[in-house]
Amino acid sequence: MKSLALENLSKTYFDPYRGTQHTAIKDVSLKVDEGDFVAVVGPSGCGKSTILNMIAGFVPTSGGRIMVGGREVRGPGPDRGVVFQSFALFPWKTVAENVTFGPKMRGASKEERAKIAEEYLALAGLSHAADRYPNELSGGMQQRVGVVRALANNPDVLLMDEPFASVDAQTRMTLQEELTKIWEERRPTVIFITHDVSEAVFLANKVVVLSKGHVLEEVDIPLKRPRVWDDLVEDEAFKTLSNHVLQLVRRA
Amino acid sequence: MTAIYTIWGYYARWTARWPAMAAFVPFVPLIAAWGFIAWLEIFPPVFLPGPVEVVERAWTLLYKGILTDYLADSLSRLAVGAAVGMCIAIPLGVLIGLSRRAHDFAWPILLFFQAIGDIAWLPILLVWFGFGLTTMTFVIVYTVLFPVVLNTVLGIRSVKPELRRAAQSLGASKPRILLEVTLPGALPNIITGLRNGLGYGWRALIAAEIIVGTSGIGFLMFDARRAGSVEEIVVGMIVLGILWYIVDSWFLAPIERATGQRWGLVTS
Numbered sequence: 001m002k003s004l005a006l007e008n009l010s011k012t013y014f015d016p017y018r019g020t021q022h023t024a025i026k027d028v029s030l031k032v033d034e035g036d037f038v039a040v041v042g043p044s045g046c047g048k049s050t051i052l053n054m055i056a057g058f059v060p061t062s063g064g065r066i067m068v069g070g071r072e073v074r075g076p077g078p079d080r081g082v083v084f085q086s087f088a089l090f091p092w093k094t095v096a097e098n099v100t101f102g103p104k105m106r107g108a109s110k111e112e113r114a115k116i117a118e119e120y121l122a123l124a125g126l127s128h129a130a131d132r133y134p135n136e137l138s139g140g141m142q143q144r145v146g147v148v149r150a151l152a153n154n155p156d157v158l159l160m161d162e163p164f165a166s167v168d169a170q171t172r173m174t175l176q177e178e179l180t181k182i183w184e185e186r187r188p189t190v191i192f193i194t195h196d197v198s199e200a201v202f203l204a205n206k207v208v209v210l211s212k213g214h215v216l217e218e219v220d221i222p223l224k225r226p227r228v229w230d231d232l233v234e235d236e237a238f239k240t241l242s243n244h245v246l247q248l249v250r251r252a
Numbered sequence: 253m254t255a256i257y258t259i260w261g262y263y264a265r266w267t268a269r270w271p272a273m274a275a276f277v278p279f280v281p282l283i284a285a286w287g288f289i290a291w292l293e294i295f296p297p298v299f300l301p302g303p304v305e306v307v308e309r310a311w312t313l314l315y316k317g318i319l320t321d322y323l324a325d326s327l328s329r330l331a332v333g334a335a336v337g338m339c340i341a342i343p344l345g346v347l348i349g350l351s352r353r354a355h356d357f358a359w360p361i362l363l364f365f366q367a368i369g370d371i372a373w374l375p376i377l378l379v380w381f382g383f384g385l386t387t388m389t390f391v392i393v394y395t396v397l398f399p400v401v402l403n404t405v406l407g408i409r410s411v412k413p414e415l416r417r418a419a420q421s422l423g424a425s426k427p428r429i430l431l432e433v434t435l436p437g438a439l440p441n442i443i444t445g446l447r448n449g450l451g452y453g454w455r456a457l458i459a460a461e462i463i464v465g466t467s468g469i470g471f472l473m474f475d476a477r478r479a480g481s482v483e484e485i486v487v488g489m490i491v492l493g494i495l496w497y498i499v500d501s502w503f504l505a506p507i508e509r510a511t512g513q514r515w516g517l518v519t520s
Contacts, residue, residue: 058417078423088414091515092436101432102422135516153422 001189002069002079002156004032004055009064011050011213024050025213027064032157034069035187039200041245042210043252048193051210052161055191056082068156078102081155085162087142089134095145096121096130102153120148123182140171147179157189164199173229176202180227197246201238202227207245211252219245275497301483306490309483318472323491326468329385330457333392334450341397341449342442345404346430349438355405362401370395370456374463388460395456396449400442407441408434440512447504454496 011025025047032038040048053059055066057076066073068080089098099120100113108116121127124144134142143163150158164172180203183190194200200207201221209216221241223232232238267274283303290302297305313319347354370391377387411434419429461470469488476484512518
């Protein structure tokens with residue numbers, strides 16, 4: 001795992017209907033330390049997904065630099081693992097084949113891949129579903145596969161784009177707790193995009209509030225770990241922090 | 253009432269064991285109606301033979317080996333034509349689906365030639381290649397080509413962009429993405445194209461055999477007209493229907509069940 005730094009990042013789109021330039025991101029600088037967990041929140045249209053797509057290399061930047069472990073990145077690459085809101089699992093591959101897709105691409109042997117599948121499916125609690133196809137799984141199970149598929153490829157940073165936005169509320173809380181547990185054990189560098197304020201506060205060490213393409217405020221979350229919802233729902237510090245971030249987002 | 257349910261239960265269990273029979277049952281009233289009208293002799297029997305006469309004729313043709321020979325001829329022509337058509341159409345469809353430039357270049361040409369139906373090529377093909385296998389193969393390849401190309405393009409373009417992105421950020425190279433993501437994603441559409449293409453190709457082949465042929469089911473039917481044997485014409489028609497049913501339900505449908513339906517890309 002490595003650190004991630006955005007230096008004066010900007011993105012402008014050409015609007016073909018109005019014939020003008022539209023600024024989506026202006027001058028965003030942000031540092032995610034090695035092994036840190038940073039959440040980015042903001043109202044829809046604030047540019048948070050654009051930032052993630054630029055870090056992932058799916059869309060080009062208009063200015064500034066993206067550094068992973070001190071090296072500038074251009075275009076998509078296996079050093080940045082991505083977890084998608086729509087899961088983006090390969091429907092024609094089994095769960096095990098999805099999880100070992102990254103290792104297969106870098107030329108891992110069959111035995112090596114079997115070991116990786118075993119380890120990461122156990123991590124996701126999905127050992128029983130190794131040979132199933134994604135469409136045979138529930139949304140929550142599909143996204144567990146999505147998370148471990150990214151992790152199994154040993155990325156330097158993990159990029160998560162509203163990964164739990166399309167599962168039901170109960171499953172979402174379970175997935176959040178599982179993700180925290182994995183993070184506490186393995187300490188990957190994570191940047192997590194969400195519009196859900198309590199999700200951001202629950203998961204992250206630092207919450208970045210984005211507004212109209214720039215950083216409004218960075219809020220440190222010094223809540224103790226391990227974090228579970230049963231402890232935090234009644235926790236005063238959690239409530240105060242959530243309220244503070246919520247006020248910022250509503251003003252944004 | 254309970255008697256009906258009991259009979260229905262027997263029927264359901266029986267057809268579950270013999271699915272081919274379940275496909276035959278809907279034809280029973282149709283054949284009965286045909287037999288009844290033929291028996292009434294509203295039309296002279298020379299014009300409308302009954303089912304019994306047709307089955308007898310089919311048996312004779314089978315016995316003499318003519319039907320099997322002609323059937324083998326027609327099927328091998330279709331197989332060769334379809335194979336050649338696929339070998340051209342799938343790579344072409346992939347290229348057009350992937351490349352904007354190839355699309356802009358090839359699309360007008362495709363639309364232009366699609367409008368010239370397969371049969372419309374026969375006059376010039378006869379001048380070029382004469383009454384032979386080349387002409388018939390050309391017609392089938394031509395017919396199979398368009399549905400497969402158009403559906404392949406559609407399939408390639410309907411692969412969700414996130415899947416390509418996911419593969420990219422897992423370290424897949426461009427050729428690997430084509431192999432592991434784009435092609436499997438397009439497969440259900442390619443199969444649909446193949447299904448349509450073979451269906452059109454089968455019809456085009458019969459038409460070509462009627463005009464060009466020296467053998468085959470189409471030739472059998474047209475030759476029977478010359479000999480004034482309506483039974484033989486009807487035998488030909490029935491064989492066409494049965495054969496397509498077999499190709500579709502024994503080959504194409506199982507492929508579809510094992511791929512697109514299994515993956516949840518198409519609903520059954």
